[in-house]
Amino acid sequence: MNLLETIRLAIRALLRSKTRSVLTALGIIIGVGAVIAMVAIGDGARASVQRVFDSMGTNMLIVLPGSSNSGGARGGFGSQPSLTWDDLEAIRTQLPSVRAAAPELRSSAQLSSGETNWATSVVGTTPDFFEVRNWPMALGARFSESDAELGSKVVILGQTVVDNLYGKGVDPVGQVVRIKSTPFTVVAVAARKGQSPVGQDFDNTAFIPTTSFRRSVQSQSLGAYITGVVYVQAASAGQTAQAQQDITQLLRERHRLDEGEADDFDVRNLAELASGQQESTRTLSLLLAAIAAVSLVVGGIGIMNIMLVSVTERTREIGVRVAIGARPRDILLQFLVEALTLSMLGGLLGAALGAGVAQLLAAQFQWPMLVRPDVVLLALGFSAAVGVGFGLYPARKASRLDPIDALRYE
Amino acid sequence: MEAVDGAQPLVALRAVSKVYRTGDVEVRALRGVDLAVQPGELVSIMGTSGSGKSTLMNILGCLDKPTQGQYLLDGKDVSRLDRDALARVRNRTLGFVFQSFNLLARTTALENVELPLLYAGVKTKERHARAKDALQRVGLGDRLEHHPKQLSGGQQQRVAIARALVGRPRLILADEPTGNLDSRTSVEVMALFQQLQREGLTLIIVTHEPDIAAYTGRVVVVRDGRIVSDKRQPAQPAVPLPEEEEAVP
Numbered sequence: 093m094n095l096l097e098t099i100r101l102a103i104r105a106l107l108r109s110k111t112r113s114v115l116t117a118l119g120i121i122i123g124v125g126a127v128i129a130m131v132a133i134g135d136g137a138r139a140s141v142q143r144v145f146d147s148m149g150t151n152m153l154i155v156l157p158g159s160s161n162s163g164g165a166r167g168g169f170g171s172q173p174s175l176t177w178d179d180l181e182a183i184r185t186q187l188p189s190v191r192a193a194a195p196e197l198r199s200s201a202q203l204s205s206g207e208t209n210w211a212t213s214v215v216g217t218t219p220d221f222f223e224v225r226n227w228p229m230a231l232g233a234r235f236s237e238s239d240a241e242l243g244s245k246v247v248i249l250g251q252t253v254v255d256n257l258y259g260k261g262v263d264p265v266g267q268v269v270r271i272k273s274t275p276f277t278v279v280a281v282a283a284r285k286g287q288s289p290v291g292q293d294f295d296n297t298a299f300i301p302t303t304s305f306r307r308s309v310q311s312q313s314l315g316a317y318i319t320g321v322v323y324v325q326a327a328s329a330g331q332t333a334q335a336q337q338d339i340t341q342l343l344r345e346r347h348r349l350d351e352g353e354a355d356d357f358d359v360r361n362l363a364e365l366a367s368g369q370q371e372s373t374r375t376l377s378l379l380l381a382a383i384a385a386v387s388l389v390v391g392g393i394g395i396m397n398i399m400l401v402s403v404t405e406r407t408r409e410i411g412v413r414v415a416i417g418a419r420p421r422d423i424l425l426q427f428l429v430e431a432l433t434l435s436m437l438g439g440l441l442g443a444a445l446g447a448g449v450a451q452l453l454a455a456q457f458q459w460p461m462l463v464r465p466d467v468v469l470l471a472l473g474f475s476a477a478v479g480v481g482f483g484l485y486p487a488r489k490a491s492r493l494d495p496i497d498a499l500r501y502e
Numbered sequence: 503m504e505a506v507d508g509a510q511p512l513v514a515l516r517a518v519s520k521v522y523r524t525g526d527v528e529v530r531a532l533r534g535v536d537l538a539v540q541p542g543e544l545v546s547i548m549g550t551s552g553s554g555k556s557t558l559m560n561i562l563g564c565l566d567k568p569t570q571g572q573y574l575l576d577g578k579d580v581s582r583l584d585r586d587a588l589a590r591v592r593n594r595t596l597g598f599v600f601q602s603f604n605l606l607a608r609t610t611a612l613e614n615v616e617l618p619l620l621y622a623g624v625k626t627k628e629r630h631a632r633a634k635d636a637l638q639r640v641g642l643g644d645r646l647e648h649h650p651k652q653l654s655g656g657q658q659q660r661v662a663i664a665r666a667l668v669g670r671p672r673l674i675l676a677d678e679p680t681g682n683l684d685s686r687t688s689v690e691v692m693a694l695f696q697q698l699q700r701e702g703l704t705l706i707i708v709t710h711e712p713d714i715a716a717y718t719g720r721v722v723v724v725r726d727g728r729i730v731s732d733k734r735q736p737a738q739p740a741v742p743l744p745e746e747e748e749a750v751p
Contacts, residue, residue, distance in 0.1 A: 097620055108608055412604045415565060416665065417593020417621040419586045495565050499600065 095429075102430040105402075106437075116398040117438030119391025120478065124442025124471045125449065126384035131467045132450030134377020136459030141369045143460075148362060149225045151191075151329050153336055155183070155322040155343075158356030173317035174356040179346055180322055184220075187342060189335040191327045194221035195302060197320040199309050203257060203298060205269045210256040213297045214271060216305020216320075222282070224325040232265040232280030235301055243303030247276040250295035251284045269298075274308040276300060324359075336361050385474070391438065392478035399431050399486035410490055411498030424491035431483020432476060439475030443468050510577055512672055512704050513539035513562065518571035518581075519727075520557050531557035533727040534571070539706065541672070544699040544737065546707045546715040549724035556677075558724060559708050563596060563675045564588045576672055593622050597666030599676035603658045605650040611637060611661045612646040618669040636664040640694060656687030663694060674698070676707045680714050686743055692717040693740035 106113040158174040177195075184193040197216035202209055215221075218240045222228070235246045247269060249257070258264045264278045285294040300309070310319065326335035336359050343357050403410070410423055418426075447463045454460070520532040531554045539545055549555035560566035561573060564580055565588075573581040580591055592598075597618075605614045615633040624632070637643055640660040650658050659679060666674050676695070680688035692714060695705055707718060715721045716738045723731040 094623070104609075408604060409606055412600075412606070413617070413621075414589070415563070415592060415598045416618040417589050417669070419589040419621075421586075422589075422621060496560050499565075499604070 095425075098425055098429045099433065101426060102433045105430055106434060112398065113434060113437075116394055117391075117434050117441065119394040120388065120435050120438030120475050121391075121442040121445060123384055123388030123391045124439045124475050125445035126387055126442075127381055127471045127474075128443055128446025128463060128467055129449040129453070130380035130384050131377060132446070132463050133453055134373060134380060135464065136450070136454050136457070138370055138373045138377070139460045140457070141373060145362065145365075145369075146226065149323065149325065151326040151332050152224060152362045153324040153326060153332060153339065154360045154362065155324060155339060156358040156360065157318070157321070158358070173319055174347065175318045175322060175343075176316045177318060178316070179343060180318060182342060182346060183322065183324060183339055187335065187338045189327050189331045189338050191325045192220040192223045193322055193324045194218045194224050195318050195320055195322050196221065197302060197305050197310065197318070199305070201272050201298075201309055203253065203269050203271055205257050205264075205267060208257055210253060212250075212253050214305065214309050215297055215299050216302045216309065217299055218302060220325075221299070221323060224323040227285060228283045229280045230283040231263055232278070234280050234299075240301035241303060242301075243307055244301055245274065245276045245304060245308075246279045246301065247271065248280045248282055248299040249278055250282050250293075250297040250299075252293055252296040253298055254281055271298065271300070272309055274304075276304070332361055388471075388474055388478055391475075392435070392482035395431055395434055395479060396482035396486060398434075399427060399483055400489070402430070403427065403486050403490040406490075407493065407498045407501040410493050411495050411501065414493070414495040415499060420491040423493075424487045427487035427490045428480065428483050431487065432479040435475045435479025435483075436472070439472045442475070443471060446471070509540055511538040511574075512541045512543075512576055513537065513706070514572075514574040515561075515568075516572040516574070518561060518568040518573060520554075520561065520566070521569045531727055532561070532568070535724075535727070535729055537722065537729065537732075539673075539704060541704050542699065542702055543720060544695060544705045544707070544718045545720045545722060546709055546718040547722045547724060548709060548712070548715055550710065553724045554727040555708055555724045557727075559675060559677055559706075562673075562706060563598060564591050589621075593618055593669060595672050597669060597671035597674040599659070599662050599666050599674065599679045601678035601681040603650070603655075603662045603682070605658055605661055605665075607651070608649055610647045610649060611642060611653070611664075614650070614661055615665045615668050617665060622669060632668055633664070636668040637661070639667060640664045654687075655683050656690055659683060659687070659691055660694065663691070663698075667698070672704060674703060674705045676705065678709055679707060680709065680711065685713075688714065689717075689740050690742045693742050696737065696740055 155175065180193060180195055183190055194217050199214050199216075200211060201214040202211050203214075204210075219234050219237055222234055229248070230251070232248075234248055235244060239246055249264060249269070254262065254264055257269065258267070263281075265280065267278045268275045269278055270276070282295070282299070287293055324335060324339065326332040339359050340355065344355065347356055349356065413423060447468075450463050515535050515537040518532055518535045519530065522529040522531055535558065547555050547558060557566065561568055564575070564583075568581050571581070572579055575591065575595060580588065583591065606617070612630070612633050615636050616629045619629040619632060634643070634646060637646060640663050642657060642660055642664065645653060645657060645661075650661070653661065679695075680691055683691060695707065696717065699705060707714070709715055716735075717740045719737040720732070720734050722729055
């Protein structure tokens with residue numbers, strides 16, 4: 093008997109007891125569905141974490157000034173200005189592991205345009221900032237290096253600021269906005285970036301050149317010191333640790349710190365944080381996949397159970413088949429293919445179920461949809477293996493039945 | 503016991519014994535049986551239960567192997583073949599008819615009849631045609647798509663006979679073929695067997711009913727694992743009762 097006939101026969105046998113077949117396949121359906129959904133959820137979560145970190149900046153490090161120590165009360169990082177403009181220039185130009193570096197001076201200020209006004213964060217920075225933060229312009233072009241140095245009265249507005257000052261959908265490029273009564277010309281609108289992981293609205297910000305910030309916004313300037321943080325972009329993803337090390341070494345030299353002295357600054361590696369997060373979601377999804385694999389095995393045991401029952405029930409049929417010329421291997425194949433068909437049918441239904449669940453969750457949490465074909469194939473392959481593995485014993489049992497006993501079986 | 507001189511017997515048992523062992527107990531089911539059946543014979547084997555007739559039937563049907571002795575089927579020694587080779591012999595040379603029909607439930611008559619051809623590797627088209635032929639031969643040409651449940655006992659047994667015929671066997675073995683049938687359908691089935699004999703087939707029927715044995719031309723009686731009598735007789739023609747609506751032509 094050829095394979096096609098055997099498969100046809102198996103499907104017919106399974107259709108003869110539909111409810112039982114579906115219930116038997118349920119273990120595999122749930123197992124495969126779980127594997128696919130779990131992996132998709134894991135991947136989706138990972139991708140969404142990645143997206144959050146990408147939104148903050150690519151391969152980014154943050155350099156914070158040191159802590160103060162006045163009369164024994166130690167302030168946190170940033171309480172003591174210790175980074176100078178020269179330090180920034182040195183980081184920017186002397187280290188090959190650094191692609192770009194930009195300061196972020198931050199202050200709150202009232203912006204006004206015509207009749208309306210809006211209180212927001214004003215950031216003084218350089219054009220590199222938008223490189224480091226991976227932040228394109230939606231309208232206009234960002235101010236230049238020389239604007240930053242010369243202290244041109246130009247401003248880049250975030251979307252939230254535009255919405256509140258001019259209304260949604262208005263192009264404010266070329267308009268004049270007053271920041272603390274100093275008029276600035278709007279040169280660009282930054283693309284919408286959304287929220288930080290802690291809910292801070294990135295788009296509720298106005299960016300102006302550092303020199304202008306120090307002249308017009310900052311109440312008191314600290315001269316050579318940077319009153320904020322420095323964002324650094326490493327040359328590549330692989331070099332963030334190197335850059336962190338290089339910056340630490342450079343700043344220690346520049347600040348003339350002795351061997352035993354603590355750093356008077358802090359270099360934070362966001363990429364490391366991101367990969368740590370990634371690792372934990374990876375572990376989680378592996379764990380979930382392992383649980384799903386266990387449910388596949390349990391499904392396989394269900395198939396074996398039902399196949400054993402089926403062999404017993406159909407003892408007489410087996411006897412007849414053997415009497416009219418079925419070889420032991422024909423019987424073996426028949427039951428094996430039946431188990432395989434059951435598990436593959438379960439696998440296919442499970443794959444559909446898993447993809448559906450993943451789709452639903454992805455839509456719910458606005459994750460990117462990721463049903464990986466390799467995972468689907470793996471799950472189907474695994475369910476086939478389960479079918480063969482757990483179908484083999486009942487099939488062997490069937491093929492070894494003595495036809496005389498089988499024909500007499502009541 | 504060769505009855506027809508010169509012709510090679512289709513079935514030849516030579517000093518066949520069968521011993522079953524269950525634990526320490528030895529059961530000698532057959533004790534040196536010699537039997538020769540010529541092509542075209544219709545033979546009945548009779549015996550009480552425990553006489554060894556079932557064992558004899560199983561050996562004749564290549565479902566069991568003799569412990570001692572030789573079984574030549576169509577001149578070929580089949581007593582030492584392996585399981586696969588025996589399956590082939592059963593598929594190509596033999597046809598089985600059982601007391602309880604043993605049709606596959608929820609499977610049409612046509613598909614039941616096709617089953618031996620499936621294992622013989624016959625292509626779909628030819629399989630359908632041959633199964634249809636076989637069903638027409640037993641007078642069920644109009645019941646191809648019926649399931650066993652939709653058929654009467656006599657009809658089910660005729661489907662089973664068609665299944666035995668479809669592989670174009672040399673020998674048909676029927677184990678109590680009328681055991682589950684009323685007397686009218688029994689006659690009907692025996693009439694069919696006589697017709698098949700006239701068409702040249704060889705048939706061996708196991709029965710414990712003398713009425714049924716009367717329709718055969720030779721009666722072999724088995725007792726305590728031995729053949730105690732082997733007589734030829736004029737076979738009584740099986741004439742189905744006139745009111746039978748599905749009389750075999």
